[in-house]
Amino acid sequence: MSNSKNNSDAVTIIKPAGGWELLDFKELVEYRDLFLFMMWRDIKVLYAQTVLGFGWAILQPLIQILIFTIIFGKIAKIPTDGIPYFLFTTVAIIPWAYMASAMTQSSQSLITGQNMLGKIYFPRLIFPITPILTNLVGFVISLIIIVATLVFYRIPPTGNMWLLPIFLIYMMCVPAAIGLWLSSLAIRFRDVKFVILFGIRMLMYTAPIVYSASTIPEAYRFIYALNPVVGVIEGYRACLLGTEIPWEYIVPGMASTLILLVSGAFYFRKMERIVVDVI
Amino acid sequence: MNNSEIAIKVRNIGKRYRLGLEEESNDTITKTIVNLVKTPVKNFKKYRSLYQFDSLNPEDDIDSPDILWALKDVSFDIKRGEVVGIIGTNGAGKSTLLKILSRITTPTKGRIEIRGRVSSLLEVGTGFHQELTGRENVYLNGTILGMKKKEVDKNFDEIIDFSGVEKFLDTPVKRYSSGMRVRLAFAVAAYLEPEILVVDEVLAVGDASFQRKCLNKMQDVGKGGRTVLFVSHSMPSINRLCERVILLDGGNILQDGPAHDVVSAYLGAGYDSSAAREWTDPNTAPGGEFVRLRAVRAKGEDGKTAEAVDITKPVAIEMEYEVLKPGHVLMPHFHIFNDEGVRIFVALDQDPEWRGKARPKGRYTSAGWIPGNLLSEGTLFASAAMLTLEPDVTQFIERDAISFHVVDNGAEESARGSYARDLRGVIRPLLKWETKLIE
Numbered sequence: 001m002s003n004s005k006n007n008s009d010a011v012t013i014i015k016p017a018g019g020w021e022l023l024d025f026k027e028l029v030e031y032r033d034l035f036l037f038m039m040w041r042d043i044k045v046l047y048a049q050t051v052l053g054f055g056w057a058i059l060q061p062l063i064q065i066l067i068f069t070i071i072f073g074k075i076a077k078i079p080t081d082g083i084p085y086f087l088f089t090t091v092a093i094i095p096w097a098y099m100a101s102a103m104t105q106s107s108q109s110l111i112t113g114q115n116m117l118g119k120i121y122f123p124r125l126i127f128p129i130t131p132i133l134t135n136l137v138g139f140v141i142s143l144i145i146i147v148a149t150l151v152f153y154r155i156p157p158t159g160n161m162w163l164l165p166i167f168l169i170y171m172m173c174v175p176a177a178i179g180l181w182l183s184s185l186a187i188r189f190r191d192v193k194f195v196i197l198f199g200i201r202m203l204m205y206t207a208p209i210v211y212s213a214s215t216i217p218e219a220y221r222f223i224y225a226l227n228p229v230v231g232v233i234e235g236y237r238a239c240l241l242g243t244e245i246p247w248e249y250i251v252p253g254m255a256s257t258l259i260l261l262v263s264g265a266f267y268f269r270k271m272e273r274i275v276v277d278v279i
Numbered sequence: 280m281n282n283s284e285i286a287i288k289v290r291n292i293g294k295r296y297r298l299g300l301e302e303e304s305n306d307t308i309t310k311t312i313v314n315l316v317k318t319p320v321k322n323f324k325k326y327r328s329l330y331q332f333d334s335l336n337p338e339d340d341i342d343s344p345d346i347l348w349a350l351k352d353v354s355f356d357i358k359r360g361e362v363v364g365i366i367g368t369n370g371a372g373k374s375t376l377l378k379i380l381s382r383i384t385t386p387t388k389g390r391i392e393i394r395g396r397v398s399s400l401l402e403v404g405t406g407f408h409q410e411l412t413g414r415e416n417v418y419l420n421g422t423i424l425g426m427k428k429k430e431v432d433k434n435f436d437e438i439i440d441f442s443g444v445e446k447f448l449d450t451p452v453k454r455y456s457s458g459m460r461v462r463l464a465f466a467v468a469a470y471l472e473p474e475i476l477v478v479d480e481v482l483a484v485g486d487a488s489f490q491r492k493c494l495n496k497m498q499d500v501g502k503g504g505r506t507v508l509f510v511s512h513s514m515p516s517i518n519r520l521c522e523r524v525i526l527l528d529g530g531n532i533l534q535d536g537p538a539h540d541v542v543s544a545y546l547g548a549g550y551d552s553s554a555a556r557e558w559t560d561p562n563t564a565p566g567g568e569f570v571r572l573r574a575v576r577a578k579g580e581d582g583k584t585a586e587a588v589d590i591t592k593p594v595a596i597e598m599e600y601e602v603l604k605p606g607h608v609l610m611p612h613f614h615i616f617n618d619e620g621v622r623i624f625v626a627l628d629q630d631p632e633w634r635g636k637a638r639p640k641g642r643y644t645s646a647g648w649i650p651g652n653l654l655s656e657g658t659l660f661a662s663a664a665m666l667t668l669e670p671d672v673t674q675f676i677e678r679d680a681i682s683f684h685v686v687d688n689g690a691e692e693s694a695r696g697s698y699a700r701d702l703r704g705v706i707r708p709l710l711k712w713e714t715k716l717i718e
Contacts, residue, residue: 014382014391034422041408041419048410048451119405120423121382188326276384277296278326 106179158242404464
């Protein structure tokens with residue numbers, strides 16, 4: 001090992017858990033190989049022994065889009081500010097599907113990995129963070145649907161495109177924040193697995209995925225926008241379809257995400273030290 | 280002692296757990312309904328309290344039925360390059376200590392300083408995934424154990440060679456036999472190159488020859504100047520691998536010293552084996568209407584029950600039995616097995632006093648003396664059996680009735696002499712040797 005000389009002088013201090021501490025990102029970097037292999041394991045295992053393999057990353061959201069288009073677009077005829085319903089819902093469902101899947105897996109990550117937690121030390125943060133990154137694979141593949149849809153409806157690349165990376169990061173922060181909180185709560189309260197089930201449904205229906213945010217009365221818009229998912233969806237829609245960026249829907253969600261993320265990181269750090277004893 | 284020579288410094292470590300208390304049961308409908316409302320509040324308090332305690336002093340919690348101090352106040356130093364064994368009965372705190380040292384859990388009080396790169400091995404094959412191939416699992420498991428990908432790359436061929444599963448490298452592990460899985464898992468672990476290695480009883484897996492291979496490999500690790508902490512129930516391997524042994528009891532250190540002393544004291548105290556067994560109720564004792572077994576024991580030269588016997592000293596296996604109906608010729612005998620299940624020999628009672636004679640009613644003992652310098656080191660099991668002759672009818676066979684340990688303290692002249700490594704063989708007789716310079 002190249003840096004063994006440094007390591008032999010390294011002193012590890014083990015002392016009682018206590019107080020609030022910052023996440024140790026330096027340690028995470030040290031364990032980057034493990035992090036990479038864990039991500040790669042999850043990706044590989046997800047599609048192991050399936051006929052369609054990565055095809056599912058396209059088929060799953062596509063079926064959802066079709067169902068929503070038929071039910072909400074054709075039957076319920078929900079207004080979409082003049083945008084074709086298929087196009088309207090496609091640009092929302094793809095990021096939503098990513099967030100829903102990532103936050104479900106992240107919330108359960110410590111519970112599903114409890115065997116490993118009890119047998120070996122590694123930065124526990126790897127568990128809730130892994131799904132945030134692995135789900136990006138499916139997300140990137142399903143972008144094909146978005147591109148194909150944009151081409152079909154002849155929507156040219158818009159001037160808002162340069163903001164897309166910001167919304168990509170924002171989109172990853174939402175399940176990370178929720179995952180940090182719920183995964184550390186779940187080690188003591190298994191109720192989390194029920195909460196996440198209807199919580200996801202609630203987040204979805206309180207976000208402009210099947211309907212347009214413009215139908216929300218002016219007075220409630222701020223409270224509405226505190227749901228972090230609202231800002232992500234509105235951001236994607238504006239970037240991809242070229243409508244004006246509705247900052248009033250985006251900024252409150254970004255703020256609440258940031259608060260959740262930072263507090264979640266502290267709470268996770270506090271709980272990760274005792275996870276093995278109480279899980 | 281120079282500070283830099285100490286690899287592990289443990290000071291006043293204590294660890295407290297909260298145990299689950301018995302749940303109330305609902306025996307009436309009203310109570311069930313009331314509890315349905317009350318339960319969420321109660322549960323919330325309970326699950327929150329899983330990690331909330333008031334005092335840091337073990338003595339204060341003596342009256343709390345749901346609090347357990349797995350470790351109370353443990354302090355020791357381990358020098359760089361030392362190979363230290365940790366022994367103790369179940370619940371003595373061995374695993375808790377290892378879990379704290381490997382940072383899986385945090386202590387409730389105290390402080391530990393570790394100098395150097397630590398790897399801990401509480402289980403082989405942690406993180407193995409059924410759907411992944413052998414090759415993929417080697418990398419995954421290696422990085423989980425703390426290796427860098429580069430290190431796995433470097434040792435990959437040797438790991439595969441050691442495991443002996445080359446042919447199945449690209450087969451998912453779910454199609455492996457459990458033996459193959461263990462071999463692969465252990466092979467990865469064997470190539471860990473930490474400065475400090477913390478190992479739990481992981482050798483209890485795999486077949487005997489593979490276990491031996493692993494023990495030898497681990498011995499090489501010790502010889503390579505690494506600091507090793509080793510928990511085991513196998514006294515022969517503790518004796519062979521460690522210079523120093525720490526004996527834990529009830530969360531405290533009971534003894535800390537040279538391996539042979541501590542192991543003998545531990546075995547002698549009768550913690551871990553059962554060198555004597557009695558059947559007090561004559562109706563349930565092994566046997567039938569003619570004869571019943573009442574006790575089996577291993578005795579030393581002093582006539583006392585011997586949990587641990589020096590390899591150079593004789594040991595007697597004795598059975599006590601009651602003849603209920605007179606007029607039968609009896610043949611008491613023992614089967615001696617080693618811890619791998621090999622039947623080392625069968626010993627039939629040959630005392631001329633009773634050979635071929637019908638026995639009157641009464642209580643008897645029959646003891647067979649095994650000479651010193653015959654048995655090999657390790658745990659031995661004796662099955663006690665009784666035949667009545669003409670016709671041959673088995674009256675009882677009590678399998679593994681007792682067990683005792685044969686230890687080589689190195690004090691007397693044994694077949695081992697000054698050779699310190701693993702000595703194979705089911706017996707270890709001290710031969711008469713003649714070596715001559717003939718030319």
